[in-house]
Amino acid sequence: MQLSRDELIQAYRKMATIRAFEERLHDIIATGEVAGFTHLYCGQEAVAVGVCEHLAIEDKIVSTHRGHGHCLAKGCDVTGMMKEIWGSREGLCKGKGGSMHIADIDKGMLGANGIVGAGAPIAVGAAMSCKLDGEGRVAITFSGDGACNQGTTFEAMNMAVVTKAPCIFVFENNHYSEHTGFEYAVGTQKDIASRAEAFGMKVWRADGCDFFAVHDTMREILEYVRAGNGPAAVEFDTERFYGHFEGDPQNYRGEGELDRIRDTRDCLKIFRQKVTEAGLLDEAVIDELNEAAEADVDAAVEASRAADRPTAEDVLTDVYVEY
Amino acid sequence: MQLSRDELIQAYRKMATIRAFEERLHDIIATGEVAGFTHLYCGQEAVAVGVCEHLAIEDKIVSTHRGHGHCLAKGCDVTGMMKEIWGSREGLCKGKGGSMHIADIDKGMLGANGIVGAGAPIAVGAAMSCKLDGEGRVAITFSGDGACNQGTTFEAMNMAVVTKAPCIFVFENNHYSEHTGFEYAVGTQKDIASRAEAFGMKVWRADGCDFFAVHDTMREILEYVRAGNGPAAVEFDTERFYGHFEGDPQNYRGEGELDRIRDTRDCLKIFRQKVTEAGLLDEAVIDELNEAAEADVDAAVEASRAADRPTAEDVLTDVYVEY
Amino acid sequence: MAKMMYRDAVRLTIAEEMERNESVVVLGEDVVGGMGTDGGPEAIGGIWSTSTGLFDKFGPNRVIDTPISESAIVGAAAGLALSGKRPVAELMFADFIGVSLDQIWNQIGKFRYMFGGKTRCPAIIRMAYGGGYNAAAQHSQCVHQILTGMAGLKIVMPSTPEDVRGLLRTALRGDDPVMFLEHKALYAVEGEVPDGDWTIPFAHARQVTSGEDVTVIATGLMVGIAEAAAEAAAENGIGVDLIDLRTTSPLDEEAILDSVEVTGRLVIVDEAPPRCSLATDLAALVANKAFSSLKAPIEMVTAPHTPVPFASELEQAYLPSPDDVEAAVRKTLAYR
Amino acid sequence: MAKMMYRDAVRLTIAEEMERNESVVVLGEDVVGGMGTDGGPEAIGGIWSTSTGLFDKFGPNRVIDTPISESAIVGAAAGLALSGKRPVAELMFADFIGVSLDQIWNQIGKFRYMFGGKTRCPAIIRMAYGGGYNAAAQHSQCVHQILTGMAGLKIVMPSTPEDVRGLLRTALRGDDPVMFLEHKALYAVEGEVPDGDWTIPFAHARQVTSGEDVTVIATGLMVGIAEAAAEAAAENGIGVDLIDLRTTSPLDEEAILDSVEVTGRLVIVDEAPPRCSLATDLAALVANKAFSSLKAPIEMVTAPHTPVPFASELEQAYLPSPDDVEAAVRKTLAYR
Numbered sequence A, B: 001m002q003l004s005r006d007e008l009i010q011a012y013r014k015m016a017t018i019r020a021f022e023e024r025l026h027d028i029i030a031t032g033e034v035a036g037f038t039h040l041y042c043g044q045e046a047v048a049v050g051v052c053e054h055l056a057i058e059d060k061i062v063s064t065h066r067g068h069g070h071c072l073a074k075g076c077d078v079t080g081m082m083k084e085i086w087g088s089r090e091g092l093c094k095g096k097g098g099s100m101h102i103a104d105i106d107k108g109m110l111g112a113n114g115i116v117g118a119g120a121p122i123a124v125g126a127a128m129s130c131k132l133d134g135e136g137r138v139a140i141t142f143s144g145d146g147a148c149n150q151g152t153t154f155e156a157m158n159m160a161v162v163t164k165a166p167c168i169f170v171f172e173n174n175h176y177s178e179h180t181g182f183e184y185a186v187g188t189q190k191d192i193a194s195r196a197e198a199f200g201m202k203v204w205r206a207d208g209c210d211f212f213a214v215h216d217t218m219r220e221i222l223e224y225v226r227a228g229n230g231p232a233a234v235e236f237d238t239e240r241f242y243g244h245f246e247g248d249p250q251n252y253r254g255e256g257e258l259d260r261i262r263d264t265r266d267c268l269k270i271f272r273q274k275v276t277e278a279g280l281l282d283e284a285v286i287d288e289l290n291e292a293a294e295a296d297v298d299a300a301v302e303a304s305r306a307a308d309r310p311t312a313e314d315v316l317t318d319v320y321v322e323y
Numbered sequence C, D: 001m002a003k004m005m006y007r008d009a010v011r012l013t014i015a016e017e018m019e020r021n022e023s024v025v026v027l028g029e030d031v032v033g034g035m036g037t038d039g040g041p042e043a044i045g046g047i048w049s050t051s052t053g054l055f056d057k058f059g060p061n062r063v064i065d066t067p068i069s070e071s072a073i074v075g076a077a078a079g080l081a082l083s084g085k086r087p088v089a090e091l092m093f094a095d096f097i098g099v100s101l102d103q104i105w106n107q108i109g110k111f112r113y114m115f116g117g118k119t120r121c122p123a124i125i126r127m128a129y130g131g132g133y134n135a136a137a138q139h140s141q142c143v144h145q146i147l148t149g150m151a152g153l154k155i156v157m158p159s160t161p162e163d164v165r166g167l168l169r170t171a172l173r174g175d176d177p178v179m180f181l182e183h184k185a186l187y188a189v190e191g192e193v194p195d196g197d198w199t200i201p202f203a204h205a206r207q208v209t210s211g212e213d214v215t216v217i218a219t220g221l222m223v224g225i226a227e228a229a230a231e232a233a234a235e236n237g238i239g240v241d242l243i244d245l246r247t248t249s250p251l252d253e254e255a256i257l258d259s260v261e262v263t264g265r266l267v268i269v270d271e272a273p274p275r276c277s278l279a280t281d282l283a284a285l286v287a288n289k290a291f292s293s294l295k296a297p298i299e300m301v302t303a304p305h306t307p308v309p310f311a312s313e314l315e316q317a318y319l320p321s322p323d324d325v326e327a328a329v330r331k332t333l334a335y336r
């Protein structure tokens, strides 16, 4: 644990914000107030934050359909995001993209993506750009265990190796792609990392429910990639607390599975336990951070409810720069 | 060498036919008599024949843009093929497909394919069909070293493993995809087989210029796959004697490279040397087989020159069974 | 007669055909669902519930869950069909033709022609298309405008449970590749479906309402939109001849031309954006073959030339509405 | 004025823009070629010789050979463009949009909209399209009919070396994604090209021949076909107003409507198959917006609803010919 107190606080605050954001959405979506296909990131916070805490604005990330956590970790505005999910004209994407398409180019966040596997080639391009600029920047693509079966993901890995692009493939193995188990859909039945390795990359593996494991691993990887060694890949073992999308009853889970992962694999609990046991942060500080996160989300929800709605004319704008 | 004299004769005869067929085409295309994009298989004959000699009509193969060798090895008619390449109405595909699209479903030849990588998923489907039928049949897909970078090829490998389809991925590594070297385009810079292995398949490697190495390897693989163990992959190291397509000046080859491979890596020469040294066949027999192959090709060319040409009305037929 | 939902019509028809013909196999992402289980309640049968129960009935050899690999799904369907099977592959969203188009366009659609008529490729690719669910730009699209132009494919767009029954049977018993486009906003729609083993031939449009003032053509979800407009028009004494094409390829040209010959006025309703679309396709057909009957400019009610937006207000504005159709009907009638 | 081939116009323009703007990068299969060498004569510069010499001049960081992975090629272009670069990616054949359509359609074309107008994605995807080379069903296709309908993309189809110069400059200096469609049968065509740094704006059609009897619209290779027909017609005293669209999206509607207003008769020549095509798109435009000017049915000269066949006799019959165009011109003129 090489982190300062401030860094610990910042990291936990981000994780707590993601958690609060997602749990609130879970409740609100159940009421029908917010529409659309929403995929919650709850349970995987340690990955997004453990990765993004290392990044500068000039580093790029490309995300997935389950993108809220990555967006928040990379610095997207909580209220701007909530408004977007609400479909407001004041949302980060003017209500045109919604949950699956949140982007904030100025923050180096090149977009969530509704097409599974589509992000990886885009990240390779962003990494090529970093290489051209020669300033040691990197591009990171997040992919699920399901996405790792999409041809584009494979092509991207090979292309990154061939072009020595400073691209980092972060695989979040949460054991399910929709209703289908990882052991079923990934032929090796073992892991994702060794497939990445077979494309000629150096790979890492770590526990994605332990912020410190993620953070330490990423430090190593970033050192390696920023040094000009080409791409790398990492597989984080993690857990998804809610259904694939909101509304999924999760019949496919084993008995007691959800209780077990909530109990033993909750990255926020694990973080709290580690830092309090090590005497780095008090329970009270953590509680405060949780409350602050909730307050942020309260404010975001309130602002979203009050925010401008788009109008029919807005449909036609933003297609081209010039047409 | 567990082959009978008849089997040896048949195998060599097929290789010689492919060679004669391709060399003749090379000469004819240079005169402009035959049009289209033609990719010659010369140099790789041992692979097609070494694989297909094990197959029954009920086993399926799916081929590539460089498909003449696979077609001939699987039993397509020499004259029917030549007429097709000639664009005749009497061709195997009525002149509608041409060199890159020769197919003969009745022979279990599901088509050459102009789209690099497209054959692999099709072969997985054919293999699923074999599995459903439960009669121990297999489907084989041929792919080049270049094709192994196409997303479809990767998807197909994973899908075959997941569905335990009796599919065999035969990779013909001839070191080039068009003008680009294998070491450049395949990230591992090592081999293709280990990538296939990373998808969860058992893999083999062998010298694709030695018919006997190919044939022996395929015997093992087929035993394994027909026994219901799911898919497998094999990488054959082989050589392409002519340009990528007819007209390619091959500037990218190293100095003396072509002379060297023609000299030391010619699968017909190697076959001849092995069988004569082992006293299995006489030089004279081999010569006769070469002559017979040439005669077949003579006849095919003559027939193609005399064959019916398609007419404008033919454009409109064969799109649908019923429309 | 039985009342059933559109999604049940899909499921029942597949189940029956699987029973009739053991070469029918189903594959796709989560078409079993809940993998790791032995079926039963965990097997959700696809996110649209269009294959619920099939796995329990027909087992893992004929109902096959796949990885997220659409090219391999469609490609496997191609290989199965070339081998004499009748695959029914599901693309969870029609938008995913983006990652599998080669296998649809350059493989399945072209085998028969490229191989000189010597093969059949009866692959059925089912896919859920269309807007209305706040699913935004990558999960709400129409694709019939892309697929209809591709020779070798047949394109089916049922608008009712009854049509699903009749058209899916035809698809599953025919020998050509069929793109079966199911509108996701129709899955829960109920309708009466006649009993018995009847089919609806392709290129056989349905007259939804009859009238002599204006011809309106629609497909899929737009049929209901147009019908609402036709009903409103009828109240104002305007007779709308509403044609549901059912299949866009092959196309029932006769039904269109016959109707326009009577009405002389045409409104086309298409959920897809305007350019190189089915709307333009039909307009061109009429401008070429029924020109002398035409009394007014051809009106097209379509989505705009934009991606599908997310927010409800935007999506509602994006999609053609009964009001839009009525306005177009009035506009064409006002032309002298 | 300099005489140059269409392919050289491509190459020279890219080279100049790379010089002007260091954010321009080139990527694709064999765009260097002869890998393992250090450039020089072994570096073929693409199978169409449209990037010959670029590698020697701009080095491996800006001229990037790729594996055969079209989704990754287009996807990388997307990522480069989102990061402020100006990628020029080559699809060796336009037919390969089949394996990369998602990145074109659902990514590059939609970013700006989905992200609420907060980004630019100036990716240029060049591709060689069209028939005439016995390259058969998977290497001879037109794709403008597929791409034109996709909002967010601009579609360019130059028919001369001059237009390549002017339109490619505009593409490379604009801020939107551009699909740059180069007809392979035009690569070796020579033409005069004015010197200097001029551009041709998009949606700015070119009048190829002028006349008051019939409007003929064409793009790409079809412009020459139509021009031959127009010359033959002129000998018979028929005045053809021949319009080369240059870009299909955005579209120069005005040029079309103005011309039809004068002639009242329209023939559209399109190398693509007939359904949901650019031909139908233009016909529908006119049937809607210039109906009152129309004196005759709109004629469309297109490929048939079949894949592209291999044999020369078949391919010649498949492709629109000057005779076909002339027949259509005569047909529309014969209508009273």
Ligand SMILES: Cc1ncc(C[n+]2csc(CCOP(=O)(O)OP(=O)(O)O)c2C)c(N)n1
Pocket: A039, A065, A066, A114, A115, A116, A117, A143, A144, A145, A146, A147, A148, A174, A176, A177, A178, A240, A244, C029, C068, C070, C092, C096, C099
């Ligand atoms: C190309 C494509 N295929 C299918 C889908 C539907 N889909 C959305 S998310 C998903 C599962 C993704 O699984 P994984 O990559 O493990 O990510 P997770 O949902 O677990 O975060 C599927 C199948 C899609 N959006 N895009």
Ligand SMILES: Cc1ncc(C[n+]2csc(CCOP(=O)(O)OP(=O)(O)O)c2C)c(N)n1
Pocket: B039, B065, B066, B114, B115, B116, B117, B143, B144, B145, B146, B147, B148, B174, B176, B177, B178, B240, B244, D029, D068, D070, D092, D096, D099
């Ligand atoms: C999807 C696709 N991309 C590119 C091409 C153009 N192309 C045809 S063959 C070829 C090289 C293939 O290399 P490899 O797989 O090694 O086969 P080989 O030619 O060596 O037999 C390429 C790039 C194609 N036909 N299809």
Ligand SMILES: [Mg+2]
Pocket: A144, A145, A146, A172, A173, A174, A175, A176, A177, A178
């Ligand atoms: Mg997952």
Ligand SMILES: [Mg+2]
Pocket: B144, B145, B146, B172, B173, B174, B175, B176, B177, B178
């Ligand atoms: Mg090769």
